[in-house]
Amino acid sequence: MLKYEAIARELREDIQQGKYTPGEQLALEKEMCQQYGVSRITIKRAVDELVKQGLVVKRRGSGTFVKSLKDEDVKELSMANQFSGFAATFKGRKVASKILRFEIIHPTAEVAAKLQLAVDDFVYDIIRVRLLDDRPVVVEYTQMPIQLIAGLKRQTLEKSIYSYIEKDLGYKIQSAHRTVRAVMPTDEEREQLQIEGVLPLLEVTQVAFLDDGRPFEYSIARHRGDYSNFRSVSIR
Template structure:
């Protein structure tokens, strides 16, 4: 796998400084030029790192005024995941904490439903992937994913056992343009009971999404299942008016 991008390393360092109080809450942090000089990178690289921190609610960027440190959100929990994230579970939690168990990895022609969701023809082969994501030894997410083979060449089990999104971004140089996501509750099915240890009375949380590239092509349709007590999805709203 490719080395982690500079902006991700800078994001991690600034996040540590915020959480450790080096950049105190309710105070302005150093400006982008100062940070660019310190880390010996461009302002654009700093901006990308700060954008990610802003999406987590750790900072608030005020146009013309600077960047205000917000610090940890009181209601935020360790199991929370941003509903608008594009970095994937491995990046969010750290590769050393995440294990991926492959349940299904196959190439097939898409059903009518998958054709519609990925906006592809019936003769366009897709990967069907079912993975159990395990966080520090505890089953967390059951993912059922479809991707067009044409857009994701070379996908293999080794990649599935680590980070698919890192492969897309770093190796294939693909950029996500956006996503449509739907979060809903449901009852446990036999797979939830088998792989997530769900009981008959456990509500299930499902995240269904279609992700497209910056050229408009749909690259992923997936449905991820979580037990109600294992994961929450969060949204940060910022008033720019």
């Protein structure tokens, strides 16, 4: 990993963990050069990386400021929030999980290919309903390789799998490939998400990777269409 990437990651973690609050100014480039012992060009590249990720904004003549990740009372499918996990995204609010399925199975050929496994390997097969302030907002279908995410228990599923992966297993979640589309709910999803009438879901299909490049998760999350907001930052 290049030095500017490491600095960008550290700053991103500080923002995600609340060390910088929305609207707060980051240290000046000169101060960060002294803090990290690197050149001004390196700091500029690190900050530019955060700008691309939609976490900070540069204001000419003023400095660099943290953007708000909670402008609306909805679940934002931003990169930062996804990698923090559902529980961390809504820290301070009542978050719960309803476990519909927790089994060990062989992956299909399609899932095995995405997780770089053989079809005779084993994966956790998990279905959860995530609730925010007692309101069901998303159904998650997740598969993870057992040999990589070892020791996963039902108690962990009721809290945060991502926290377990990083804090207990000591891994670092790095990136994800996603596809987003609108779909109609199944009868089971309508029941679990308490949907009445016609309401499309926002489906996010994801393959997530650790910082060493290993895929650790294949998931399909189906969010209530009236309680989700997808955000994208485009850079020329």
